[in-house]
Amino acid sequence: MERTWMQSAPALVDVATGRRPADLVIRGGRWVNVYSGEIIPGTDIAVADGRFAFAGPDASHAIGPQTQVIDADGRYLVPGLVDAHMHVESGLVTVTEFARAVIPHGTTSMFIDPHEIANVLGLRGVRLMHDEAQGLPINVYVQVPSCVPSAPGLEHAGAELTPADVATALAWPGMIGLGEVMNFPGVIANDPKMVAEIAATAAAGLTVGGHYASPDLGRAFHAYAAGGPADDHEGTTADDAVARVRQGMRAMLRLGSAWHDVAEQVKAVTERGLDPRNFVLCTDDSHSGTLVRDGHMNRVVRHAIAQGLRPVTAIQMATLNAAQHFGLERELGSIAPGRRADLIVTSDLVTLPVELVFARGCLMARDGALAADLPQFDYPASARGTVKLGRSLGAEDFDIRAPDAAGVTARVIGVVENQAPTRALERRLPVVDGVVQTDPANDVCKIALVERHRATGGVVNGFVSGFGYDRPCAVASTVAHDSHHMIVVGTDTADMARAANRLHEIGGGIVVIAGGEELALVELPIAGLMSDERAEVVAAKADRLVAAMRDCGCTLNNAYMQHSLLALVVIPELRISDMGLVDVTRFQVTDVIAETHADRPRAAKAP
Template sequence: MKHRNPIKSWAEAAPRLIGVAAGREPADLVILDGVWVNVHTREALAGHDIAIADGRFAYCGPDASHCIGENTEVIEAQGLYMVPGLCDAHMHIESGMLTPAQFARAVIPHGTTTMFTDPHEIANVLGLRGVKLMHDEALLQPINIFTQMPSCAPSAPGLETTGHEITPEDVAEAMTWPGIIGLGEMMNFPGVIAGDSKMLAEIAATQNAGKTVGGHYASPDLGPAFHAYAAGGPADDHEGTCEADAMARVRQGMRAMMRLGSAWYDVERQITAITEQGLDPRNFILCTDDSHSGTLVREGHMNRVVTHAIACGCDPLVALQMATINTATHFGLERELGSIAPGRRADVILTSDLRTLPIHGVLARGQPVAVAGEISVDCPHLAWPDDVRATVHLGKHLAAEDFAIAAPEGANRVRARVIGVVENQAPTKALSAELPVADGRVSGDERRDICQIALVERHRGTGGVVNGFVSGFGYRGRMAIASTVAHDSHHMIVVGTDRDMMAAAANRLGEVGGGITVWKDGAELALVELPIAGLMSDAPAEDVAASAERMVHAMADCGCRLNNAYMQHSLLALVVIPELRISDLGLVDVSRFELTDLFEPEGG
C-alpha cells in the first residue's frame, strides 16, 4: 500500500528546494508577513515569510519575495502566527470509534497534521490483518499517520483470551512495512521486568530495525521494578499520573508523555516537573492516548492538549515544542517534520493567539487542508472487507440466568470483591463489600452504588460469561449498558442493575455486529453501531458523536454522573492497569497479576 498523494523525499526534492531558496525557481506557495513560531529556538519572530515547494519548506526568513513566481500561490498571513502542525505522540484511533480516514477528517481542522497510532485494539480482534488494514488506510490520508506495531495481544498472557495473538514474528514482519514507525506500548511490563523471552524478542526486532519502542508502565512503584522496566528498552511512557512519575521517567532517559484524553487528565499533575522543578522540557511530550468522537467534534484534539498545558502554567512556546519538535525528535523524524524549517514537511497552522490557539487555517505537506474549522480535502477510505464487519460471536442467545451470580452454598450474605471506578483516571480501586443473598443469588446494592458487571466472550462464540461487581457509576433502576469496546481484549462488557436488561443489551450487540447500547425498563435508550471489528464506524465523526451523545444522555438517565463515564466503562477489562479488572478468565488482581476469586474467604 502506497501513499495516495506521496510527498517527495528530501533527496528527491532537494534540488528544487535549494533552487527556490536561492531565488532561481519559484515556490509553489508562499505565506507572507506572519509570526514564525520557531520551535528549535523557542522564538516567535514577527514579519517573516515561508516558501513551500514539493510539499516541503524551502525558505523561512524575513523576505520571500525572491521565491514568488507567476504561478506561486500567495497567502497573506497579516500578522498571524505560523505554527508547526501539531503531532499526537501516542493515541489509539479506535478509541474515537472511527476509522483512520474519519479520524483524520475530524482532527485536521483542529491543527493535527501528524499522529503516531497504536492499533492494538483491532489487533486483539483481527490480529496482524487488522493492523495492516489500519496501516494501509493511514497511508491514504493527506496528513502524516505513522503506525506503531502492537506489542501485546494479549496484553497479559494467561489473564485474558484475545481474538488473535501477536507474535515476535508478526512484529518482525511489520517492521518492514512503509508506515511502521516502531513498537506500540509495551503493556506487559511484568513480562519485561521478568525478562520474558517473547517480550524481549519483540523489543529486539524493533531496535534491530532502528525504530522506537513504546512504553507502558502502569504502576506507582518507582523502585527496582521500574528500573528493570527502563532497562528493558521502552523509550517513552504515558502512564505517569504525578510529578514524581514524570521526573523518574526522564531521569532514566525515557520521554515522559503527558496525556489529556477524553477521560485521562494527567497533564496538570505532571507538568510541574517543568514549571516548578525546572526540568528540561525537551524530554517531555504531549499526547491524547484515547479521545472519544464527541471530544474531537466539540472540544478538539491536540490543540485541546496544548491549551490545557498552557492553562496549567506552561509557557506557550514550551507547550508547542512538546506537541511538535519534541515528538518528531523522539521518533527520529526531526529532519522530516515537527518544525517550520527548510527541508521539513510543510505542515502549518495559522492562528491569532498562542494561548487559546484558534485554528484559522491548516496546511499539510504544503496543501491547504482546512480553513476556519472546515476541512477542505478528501480523506480516502479503504474498502473494509465484509468479514471484519461480522466479529461478534456470542454462541447462543443470552438469558438473565447467564448473568446470575450464585452464592456459596448456605450463605446468607457474602463479602465480594468490587471494581471501584476512579473518575478521570485509568486505574481502578480494589474494593470489598458485604452483599445480600436471595434465592441463592448474590445481587448488587443500589444504595451503596454497587451493580453487576459481566464479561461476555465474543471472539470464538463460547457462550462464556464472567460475572462480578462494580461501583462508581451511580446507576439506578432497571438498566444495563453493553459495549464491544472493552480494552484490550475487546470481548463485551455489560454493566447493569437488572439481569434481564443485561441479557437484552448483550443480545442487541450480537444482532448489530457491535457497538454500545443502553437499556432501561425494557427499552433501548441509545445505540452506537460500530460494525468494523465491533470497534469503529466509517460514518462521519459528527454522526458517530451524535449517537455517542445520545448514549451519554442515556447513561445519565440511568443515574450516571461521571465525566466521560463510557471511557471508564470501556477500560474495566484492561488487565494491565491496577488494581482490579475483569476478563473472560475471571476477576484479575492487577497488583499481583493473577486471577482472584469474586468472593473473599470468611475472615479474610
C-alpha cells in the same frame, strides 16, 4: 508519490535563492520557532514540493506568476501538531474519519498503535489500518502492537501476535516502531516474547513504546527502563514524570477524553524546573464527541498552557519533541527548511483558534472546516461480523450465586474518575434465594464480561462501583480494552441480557437499555470497534449514549471511556477478563466472593 527531502533539495535550494518560484508563500506571519524558542515577527514562509524551502524576513524573491500567496496578517505560524501516542479505534471511527475530524483542529501527524483491532483480527487488522493510513494526505505512522494479548495467562483475545508477526510488520512502509509494551511484568521478568519483540525493533532502528502502569518506582521500574521502552504515558503524578525523564525516557503527558494526566505531571517542568525537551504531549484515547466539539492536540496544548507552561514550550511538546523522539526531526515538527510543510495559522497562541491548516504544502482546513477531500477506504466483509456469542443469553447468566449464605463480602472494581487505574474495594452484599444482590444505594452494580470471539457462550460476573446507576438498566459495549470481549454493566440482569443479545444482533457497538427499552445505540460493525459513518454522526450517537447513561444515574465524566477499560488487565488494581476477576497488583485471578456470612449484612453508608 511524496518526494524525499534529498529528492526535493535542488528545487528547495533554487526557491531559497530566487532561481525558481515557490508553490506557496505565506507572508507577514509571526514564526513560532520551536528550535530557538522564539516568536519572530515579520516572517515569510516559502514552500515547494510539499516542503519548506525558506523561512525569513522577505520571500518576495520566491514569488512567481503561479505562486499561491497568502497574507498571514501578523498571525502566528505554528508547526502542524503531532499526537505522539494514540489509538484511532477509541474515536469509534476509521483512520480516515479520525483524520477528517482532527485535521481542522491542526493535527497533521499521528503515531497510532492499532492494538485494539489487532486483538480482534490479528495482523490482518493491523495491515488494514496501516494501508488506510498510507493513503492519507497527513502523516500517520503506525506502531506494531506489542502485546496481543496484553496479559497472556490472564485473558484470551481474538488473536495473537508472535515475535515473528512483529518482525514482519516492522518492515512495512510507514511503520515507526513497537507499540506500547503493556506487559511490563514480562519485560521485568525477561519474558522471551517481550525480549524478542524489543530486540527486533531495536535492530530495525525504530522506537519502542512504553506502558508502565504501576506506581512502584523502585527496582521494578528501573528494570523496565533497562529493558528498552523509550517512553511512557501511564504516569499520573509529577514524581512519575520526573522518574521517567531521569531514566532517559520521554514522559508522555496525556489528555484524552477521560484521562486527565497533564496537570499533575507538568509540574515537573513548571514547579521543579526540569528540562522540557523530554516531555511530550499526547491524547492516548479520544472519544468522537471530544474530537468534534473540543478538539484534539490543540485542546491538549491549550490545557498545558493553562497549567502554567509558556505557549512556545507547550507547542514544542506537541511538535518538535515528538518528532525528535521518533527520529523524524528532519521530516516533522518544525517550520524549517526541508521539513514537510505542515503548519497552522492562528491569531492567538493561548486559546489557539485554528484558522488555516496546511499539510505537505496543501490547504487542508479553513476556520474549522475541512477544505480537502480525503480518499475513501472500504473495510472488507472479513472485518465485520466479529461478535460471536454462540447462544442467546438470559438473565440467569448474569447471576452470582452463594446458595449457602445470607450475605457475602465481595471484591468490587472501583472506578476512579478521569484516570485509567481502578481501586480494589470490598463491600458486604445481601444474598436472596441463593443469588448475590447489587447495592444501588451504595453504588454497587453488576459487571459481566461476555466472551465474543470464539462463540463459547462464556460469561464472567463481578461487581463494580463508581457509575452511580440508580434505576434498572444496563450498558453493554464490544469495545473492551484490550481483548475486546463484551463488557456489560448494570443493575438489572434482564436488561443486561437484552443488551448483550442486541450487540450480537448488530455485530458490535454500544447500547444502553433501561427497563427493557433501548435508550441509545452506537453501531460499530468494523471489528466491533469502529463505525463506518462520519465522525460527527458517531459523535451525535455518542451524545445520546452519554445522555442515556446520565438518565440512569451516572454522573462520571466520560463514563463510557471508563466502562471500556474495565477489562484492561495490565493496569491496577482490579479488572475483569474472560478468565475471571483479575488482581492486577499480583497478576492473578481471584474470587469475586472474599467471604460468606450466615447473617444478612447491615445497611452500609456509601463510601
